[in-house]
Amino acid sequence: MTRYLLRRLGHGLLILFGVSLLLFILQQAAPGDFLSDMKLNSQISEGTAKALRAQYGVDQPLPRRYGRWMLSVAKGELGYSFAYNVSASSLLAPRVLNTLLLSVPALAITWIIAVPLGVVASAWRGRWLDRFFSAGTSLALAMPDLLLALLAILIALRTHRYPVGGMHSVGAQDWGWFARMKDLGWHMALPVAVVVIGSVSPILRQVRSSMIAVLDSSYMRAAEGHGLRKWTLLFRHALPAAANPLISLFGLSVAMLLSVTLLVEVVMSWPGIGPLLLESILSRDLFVVIGAVMLSTLLLVIGNLIADVLLYAVDPRIRVQA
Amino acid sequence: MTQRKRTKLVWAAWFLAVLHLVILLAGFFAPYSYDTQDREHPYAAPMRVHLVDAAGRWHFRPFVYGLKAREGSLTAYEEDRTQMFPVNLFVAGEPYTVLGRFHFQTHLFGVQSKAGVEAPARIYLLGADGFGRDQFSRILYGGQVSLFAGILAAALSAIGGLFLGMVAGMFGRPLDDVIMRVGEIFIALPWLYLLISVRAFLPLQMSSTATFALVVGVIGIVGWGRPARLVRNVVLSARERNFVLAARGFGAGKFYLMRRHILPATMSVILPQMALLVPLFMMAEVTLSFLGLGVGEPFPSWGNMLASAQQFHVISSYWWMLLPGLAPAPVFLACHALADSWQEKLKSAV
Numbered sequence: 001m002t003r004y005l006l007r008r009l010g011h012g013l014l015i016l017f018g019v020s021l022l023l024f025i026l027q028q029a030a031p032g033d034f035l036s037d038m039k040l041n042s043q044i045s046e047g048t049a050k051a052l053r054a055q056y057g058v059d060q061p062l063p064r065r066y067g068r069w070m071l072s073v074a075k076g077e078l079g080y081s082f083a084y085n086v087s088a089s090s091l092l093a094p095r096v097l098n099t100l101l102l103s104v105p106a107l108a109i110t111w112i113i114a115v116p117l118g119v120v121a122s123a124w125r126g127r128w129l130d131r132f133f134s135a136g137t138s139l140a141l142a143m144p145d146l147l148l149a150l151l152a153i154l155i156a157l158r159t160h161r162y163p164v165g166g167m168h169s170v171g172a173q174d175w176g177w178f179a180r181m182k183d184l185g186w187h188m189a190l191p192v193a194v195v196v197i198g199s200v201s202p203i204l205r206q207v208r209s210s211m212i213a214v215l216d217s218s219y220m221r222a223a224e225g226h227g228l229r230k231w232t233l234l235f236r237h238a239l240p241a242a243a244n245p246l247i248s249l250f251g252l253s254v255a256m257l258l259s260v261t262l263l264v265e266v267v268m269s270w271p272g273i274g275p276l277l278l279e280s281i282l283s284r285d286l287f288v289v290i291g292a293v294m295l296s297t298l299l300l301v302i303g304n305l306i307a308d309v310l311l312y313a314v315d316p317r318i319r320v321q322a
Numbered sequence: 323m324t325q326r327k328r329t330k331l332v333w334a335a336w337f338l339a340v341l342h343l344v345i346l347l348a349g350f351f352a353p354y355s356y357d358t359q360d361r362e363h364p365y366a367a368p369m370r371v372h373l374v375d376a377a378g379r380w381h382f383r384p385f386v387y388g389l390k391a392r393e394g395s396l397t398a399y400e401e402d403r404t405q406m407f408p409v410n411l412f413v414a415g416e417p418y419t420v421l422g423r424f425h426f427q428t429h430l431f432g433v434q435s436k437a438g439v440e441a442p443a444r445i446y447l448l449g450a451d452g453f454g455r456d457q458f459s460r461i462l463y464g465g466q467v468s469l470f471a472g473i474l475a476a477a478l479s480a481i482g483g484l485f486l487g488m489v490a491g492m493f494g495r496p497l498d499d500v501i502m503r504v505g506e507i508f509i510a511l512p513w514l515y516l517l518i519s520v521r522a523f524l525p526l527q528m529s530s531t532a533t534f535a536l537v538v539g540v541i542g543i544v545g546w547g548r549p550a551r552l553v554r555n556v557v558l559s560a561r562e563r564n565f566v567l568a569a570r571g572f573g574a575g576k577f578y579l580m581r582r583h584i585l586p587a588t589m590s591v592i593l594p595q596m597a598l599l600v601p602l603f604m605m606a607e608v609t610l611s612f613l614g615l616g617v618g619e620p621f622p623s624w625g626n627m628l629a630s631a632q633q634f635h636v637i638s639s640y641w642w643m644l645l646p647g648l649a650p651a652p653v654f655l656a657c658h659a660l661a662d663s664w665q666e667k668l669k670s671a672v
Binding site: 015018019022023026027138142143144145147150151153157158164252255256258259263266267277278281282289290292293296297300304 | 503504507510511512513514515516518519520521522523526601605608609612613614615625628631632634637638641644647648650651652654655658
């Protein structure tokens, strides 16, 4: 178990390392940075700009800069925000929590919806229920997530039942914890719903197709011949057999969900990583951009690790290998 | 391959072909240019095309009424029943260029002001935006950016994936490992984060053409992983096929084998894959432009047209500003239908 986990952990670290290297190499191609924009400001002298460059180590060659960044990652700072004059991690930390607040419930709800519906669609393959689901998922896939988020705002504006974007009501910080929680849940409802609608379709389809592969096998037919009840057959026997590719999909679904979440955050002004990332791109706040992408990669790696652990629990072949 | 699938393939292909033709010839099908402003009528609602006039008389030729401001409002209009403008076919209007070199003036349809009448005739099938620019025309022109960005980016990443996948499959380790590991990173990462961060390190302010090329390049680079993995798997199985082994036995070189035997085998996966990548990358362009990182004003893309709907007063009062967001849906559905039935056809052909 430990050897298997360590190997998967090493793989995750390798991905993190690869992405950070990739980002630094790409960043090398960027024309100018936050500090070079200072030249336009006549109140900052040439000397000051140069001193700042030296202070932040921007004038150093790439390997050196990468080394410095790694050191600051080890200290938990993730580099430096030029625009806010604080460590990048202090900007990113609260944002990550907000993103998690949106994406973890969305992830859970997505899977809770997708698995039973996918199983049902596979069991009644070709019947009207299956057709209905397949039409619904096609439609949900074809709708741009942007449009879904904008429609959610429209609903909020028209019905006055839901808040129009944001995360807290004005003055919510003075309320009791229960009222604050209720307020938060009220603000979360629409964004979470949009993320779920935007990411449920591919998972539902995958559940359906891997279930169909299992249901077609001869041992399932044998179990059917023994007179097992349909629901027992589906959920007790077929679903565990079909679980393997689905658990691998879990890791990938984290990545997909994060992308949808980013868009929803920007459109519905949810103070997660997304709006910060966009803002720091426009102000060329290099380390914040890198930090945001690295954090999203970290979430992805964590998602994959969870999938690995689940796979270990479900699939005996992996236990034997490890 | 069933007859139903075959019909589906034909329908999807025809639909896409016609759609692309219309978008390509946007100047002809659009009554106005993408940047023609009408300062008199910002946010004009979609117009109704009438056949029966106010007096209850039937007209052979469809017509629209003129617009007049509603009492006490600046951006709400009602039909001015005293002014009728018949919708004419093949009218001479603003000059436009097709494919950047042919100049024309004839539009498929349009309305013309009558001599002696003050109010200019306008037709807004899908309403107008805040500058009084025709949404219908802008959606057609916007397709030139969004649709063709999708196609070009898909072609780019398919070519890149084809090349890298072939190299990985043919030359084996250690090249195979390196390419596939890097490809896995590209597949596994949240694509929007990746896309935005790659875009972040490139210049923000540029001309429209340069931005278009850049957006296509960025999307294409980010998306090479999936086609590369597919191609590699095909190469691995194809090079063990008997006729390939035989060719190798006769002394065929690696490059001859790749060109003559492996490349045709990969086509059956890469073409349907491209049909799936096109709508995906089209959405990527729409997203980038929406976020202000893609093609900018005045040139429309389905993404930057949607961006104005982020303002609450716009989205709550002028629903037609959301229409550009619906435009990708038919393309998406048609491309998926095409990929689905095409895959089957190629499979049954092998």
